[in-house]
Amino acid sequence: MSKALSAIQDILCCPHCAGSVKVTGSTVQCEAGHSFDIARQGYVNFLTDQTFIKNADTAEMVDARQKMHMRTFFQDLAHQISDICEGIFQNIPAPTVVEPGGGTGFYANAIVKRFDTASALSFDISSHAAKVCARQSERVASVVADVWQRWPISDNSADVVLSVFSPRNFIETERVMKPGSVLIVVTPEENHLVELRTKFNALGIERDKSEKIAKSLENFTNIHQSVLESTELLNGSAQCDSLLSGPNGHHVSAEDIQLFSQAEPITVTHCVNISVWKLG
Numbered sequence: 214m215s216k217a218l219s220a221i222q223d224i225l226c227c228p229h230c231a232g233s234v235k236v237t238g239s240t241v242q243c244e245a246g247h248s249f250d251i252a253r254q255g256y257v258n259f260l261t262d263q264t265f266i267k268n269a270d271t272a273e274m275v276d277a278r279q280k281m282h283m284r285t286f287f288q289d290l291a292h293q294i295s296d297i298c299e300g301i302f303q304n305i306p307a308p309t310v311v312e313p314g315g316g317t318g319f320y321a322n323a324i325v326k327r328f329d330t331a332s333a334l335s336f337d338i339s340s341h342a343a344k345v346c347a348r349q350s351e352r353v354a355s356v357v358a359d360v361w362q363r364w365p366i367s368d369n370s371a372d373v374v375l376s377v378f379s380p381r382n383f384i385e386t387e388r389v390m391k392p393g394s395v396l397i398v399v400t401p402e403e404n405h406l407v408e409l410r411t412k413f414n415a416l417g418i419e420r421d422k423s424e425k426i427a428k429s430l431e432n433f434t435n436i437h438q439s440v441l442e443s444t445e446l447l448n449g450s451a452q453c454d455s456l457l458s459g460p461n462g463h464h465v466s467a468e469d470i471q472l473f474s475q476a477e478p479i480t481v482t483h484c485v486n487i488s489v490w491k492l493g
């Protein structure tokens with residue numbers, strides 16, 4: 214039994230037929246009889262086609278990201294996201310947060326910790342991430358699902374959608390959002406981790422990301438825009454955690470990890486763009 218899944222069952226829907234579901238004991242079942250086991254760790258896997266899994270975080274990447282989240286910059290980012298929610302939640306007695314590509318549910322968890330009546334659904338294509346996410350809180354439900362497929366979430370469900378460093382499907386985002394609800398998008402700026410990417414010849418940041426996002430959100434009004442930036446001296450293993458946590462994590466070998474972990478400390482820039490969009 215997962216308390217977190219039960220708490221948000223009203224907004225969950227079946228990935229096969231989009232019907233409503235009930236969480237009973239160790240299964241999630243729809244009216245048409247499609248049934249999904251809840252893993253003993255407390256998450257449910259809603260993937261309907263396992264063959265298309267790609268870009269899912271590996272167990273090593275999930276471990277690295279958990280260590281990275283302990284660092285001041287990411288704690289500050291979680292704090293800022295919760296601050297933004299404070300304004301949004303003012304007149305909402307029991308707000309619902311949806312976090313696509315949520316990984317370990319770190320940011321959803323920060324929000325429910327701050328707001329007693331909030332609950333969240335965090336989903337990711339990685340079952341490794343979903344396992345960790347399911348352990349975070351009884352108010353963060355953890356689901357394995359694909360951002361690029363129809364989300365297993367009913368229309369008009371979310372008060373806040375949270376997209377932090379994750380793949381963005383704005384059509385599904387808009388479908389699950391309530392009228393007047395809010396989307397929070399966090400993307401890396403060009404200089405985010407630039408020293409690391411230069412040192413290890415790693416993947417760059419896509420240019421014009423913010424402009425592309427703005428173009429895709431024509432039914433939304435931009436209500437907040439800020440940049441969070443700081444520098445930090447990182448030892449070899451922290452450098453390694455940062456590289457493994459992002460898209461570079463898919464291209465790093467065991468030998469690379471060994472090598473990077475022994476690297477000399479360097480000062481690294483963290484720089485992200487936070488934009489907030491109201492639907493309508």
Ligand SMILES: C[S@@+](CC[C@H](N)C(=O)[O-])C[C@H]1O[C@@H](n2cnc3c(N)ncnc32)[C@H](O)[C@@H]1O
Pocket residue numbers: 267268269270278313314315316317318319336337338339342358359360361376377378379380458459460
């Ligand atoms: C850079 S991580 C960010 C995770 C989390 N938002 C955070 O900031 O801690 C990107 C996440 O997107 C997930 N992901 C990649 N492709 C996905 C897809 N098609 N559907 C759902 N999640 C996906 C990865 O497994 C990974 O957890």
Ligand SMILES: [Zn+2]
Pocket residue numbers: 227228229230231232243244245246247
């Ligand atoms: Zn069904």
